[in-house]
Amino acid sequence: MDIPRYAGWKAYTEGNNGYLELKDLGLTIQMRGKARTWGKPTTCTIIWDSRDWYASITVKCDPVRETGKGVIGLDFGSKTAIATSDGEFIETPRFQAKAAKQEKSLSKGLRRKWKPEKGTIKASRRWKKLQRQIRQVKRKVANQRHNWSHQVAAEIVSSNSLVATEKLNLKGMTKKGNGKRNKQKTGLNRNLLDVGIGMTKDSLKYKVEKAGGIYTEVPTQKVKPTQRCHQCWELTKKTLSDRVHDCQHCRCQEDRDINAAKVMIKYARGQELSSSDGEPLSSTSCGRMAQLGAKKRQKPQAQR
Numbered sequence: 001m002d003i004p005r006y007a008g009w010k011a012y013t014e015g016n017n018g019y020l021e022l023k024d025l026g027l028t029i030q031m032r033g034k035a036r037t038w039g040k041p042t043t044c045t046i047i048w049d050s051r052d053w054y055a056s057i058t059v060k061c062d063p064v065r066e067t068g069k070g071v072i073g074l075d076f077g078s079k080t081a082i083a084t085s086d087g088e089f090i091e092t093p094r095f096q097a098k099a100a101k102q103e104k105s106l107s108k109g110l111r112r113k114w115k116p117e118k119g120t121i122k123a124s125r126r127w128k129k130l131q132r133q134i135r136q137v138k139r140k141v142a143n144q145r146h147n148w149s150h151q152v153a154a155e156i157v158s159s160n161s162l163v164a165t166e167k168l169n170l171k172g173m174t175k176k177g178n179g180k181r182n183k184q185k186t187g188l189n190r191n192l193l194d195v196g197i198g199m200t201k202d203s204l205k206y207k208v209e210k211a212g213g214i215y216t217e218v219p220t221q222k223v224k225p226t227q228r229c230h231q232c233w234e235l236t237k238k239t240l241s242d243r244v245h246d247c248q249h250c251r252c253q254e255d256r257d258i259n260a261a262k263v264m265i266k267y268a269r270g271q272e273l274s275s276s277d278g279e280p281l282s283s284t285s286c287g288r289m290a291q292l293g294a295k296k297r298q299k300p301q302a303q304r
């Protein structure tokens with residue numbers, strides 16, 4: 001339910017902890033946490049989620065997000081969550097694996113309880129209780145994944161105003177594998193889902209553009225970031241198990257995923273430069289980038 005402004009509630013806070021007064025209920029509730037930007041409270045929403053009540057307050061504000069002048073390429077993979085063109089790895093959090101274990105044991109218990117059937121058997125108290133516990137585990141994982149995505153994105157955006165990633169067909173990558181390599185593929189699937197790549201990318205795009213920077217996805221088929229060498233731009237064929245980029249042409253060696261991230265940022269910067277020469281750009285996604293690129297280049301000039 002939405003409670004309109006000043007109709008029965010008041011928030012005593014400056015955005016960092018404080019109290020919420022619900023007048024109709026005669027309640028004063030402690031608020032925890034810190035809002036990134038505080039403003040004028042507009043609506044208060046009371047939400048029931050599985051087991052707990054939550055109060056969510058929206059405020060009218062001017063969001064301010066700082067971003068650095070850095071540029072970064074990001075390779076979202078399976079072995080580690082993210083490889084960056086700076087040569088760093090951001091590790092995969094293993095929420096799902098931990099929760100999956102818990103969920104499995106709870107589900108096992110569920111099978112031993114009376115199952116409700118429409119019209120004949122009512123759900124038992126124990127069955128309901130287990131159902132609730134399973135929901136809680138799922139909710140916890142969803143929350144953790146959401147928080148992780150936002151934290152990682154915020155950290156990357158805080159020092160980079162050009163972020164390049166790869167356009168990925170997540171549906172294709174996470175669909176069930178078949179045949180001999182089924183097991184291997186399932187492991188990859190779990191990792192991919194674990195990280196919530198889509199959520200992290202959305203978060204990155206939103207944050208960097210809000211800060212006046214550029215988010216771009218390089219066309220995978222055209223650029224082939226995994227096969228290409230970030231130094232000499234030649235292609236070297238790799239299989240899934242080749243973890244190191246060992247260039248046949250210029251002899252440079254680099255971690256497979258770091259090399260891919262470096263290729264992505266090099267391509268993105270190249271696009272940005274060529275768009276300034278007024279060259280026509282082939283794909284529509286680059287067209288959008290060209291506009292933003294022009295906007296970004298004005299920035300350092302103004303500061304000089």
Ligand SMILES: [Zn+2]
Pocket residue numbers: 229230231232233234247248249250251252
């Ligand atoms: Zn090379």
